[in-house]
Amino acid sequence: MRVLVVEDETALRELLGRALKRQGFAVDLCADGTDGLHCATEYPVDLAIIDLGLPGTSGMEIVREARKRERTFPILVLTARSDWQDKVEALEIGADDYVTKPFRIEELMARVHALLRRSAGHAAPEVSFGPLTVNLSSQDVALGGEALDLTTFEYKVLEYFVLHPDQVVSKMELNEHLYEEDADPESNVIEVIIGRLRKKLDPDGDWAPIETLRGRGYRFRATG
Template sequence: MRILIVEDELDLQEAIADGLKIEGYAVDICDNGEAAYELLFEVNYDLVVLDLNLPKMDGLEVLGKIRDEKPELKVLILSARSSVNDKVKGLDIGANDYLAKPFDFPELEARIRNLLRRKFVQESAVHFCGAIKVDLSKRIAFVHEDEISLTKKEFALLEYFLLNKDRVISQEELIEHVWDQNADSFSGAIRVHVATLRKKLKAVLNYDPIGTKIGEGYFLSDKAGDANA
């Protein structure tokens, strides 16, 4: 999942970004409202963590523009403005959640997980595809009830495949949602990570659950081993 952090306190911005990257998210950063507005309409983010006290364009103004133009985008407000009136105003404009500073990182990460699950209209944190099971809360993957060891990027790929099961996903879409703004779409990184994920899954499943539709992309299915084209 790809997240934009909009925060002008650079130490806090870096701490949030580093923490979310450790958890396996693709994270982009910016420190002012105008830059955030530009990025938000160039990139298809899954969620935005938005401070309110921003230079160049206030966070509430950014939020209003998001709701006018990208109503489905999840927005978590993160702000030192902790009064009830500020929270009500942010939620009324269209924020999905509001977390006052100071905060504990585990709470922020839990709220992000919850919002991302809501995007896909899923109530459960556990997702299945045949013998594959992924617990999105604990960020653990299983095959036949045995935990499988995945890198952060492999887990992020499997998570995105599961949330879009049986749908063909292009390399461009994977770049947008699983990698950050520093990704090189011509580096072959996607093919390498998909190949390593496939190898690990195939070793325990005895078939390849990730199908390839030539010229279009990849898809996850419990029948994918017979569906490559």
């Protein structure tokens, strides 16, 4: 999953970037509103964290313009302002949640995970598909009640499928949402990861949860 962070305070921006990467997210960092607006409207973003008090284009304007252009990803706004009107305005123009500075990074990460779950239609952190259970907060995976050991990238691919069940997902889409903007993943990396996932999710060949659609990509079956 790919998260955009628009924050002009260098220390906070870098802290958020490190925290998100530790959680397995691909992260794009912007230091001002102008770059942030470009990324929010042009990049394949799964969630955005946007400071309201930005140089150049304001955080409010980024939220407003992103929604105007029908970008539907969840938006979490950061604000140092105590005025409740700012929070109300941000929510009314399209933000999904807010955190007031200073905040604990654990709280922000919990809100990020909750927003991603809700955007995919899941109220609880634990979701099940056939014999598979995935906890989107703890990132624990179980198959038939037994813990499943996945690598970081295997989990990231599985998480993207779980949040987009029964949808056709192209290899390009997976690359865009799993890798940093300047990354250059090898052309067969996605195929290798999906091949390993298939063996781990369906060792006996009874379920076949990941379909290959020739010339289109992949589809994760929500029912087993």
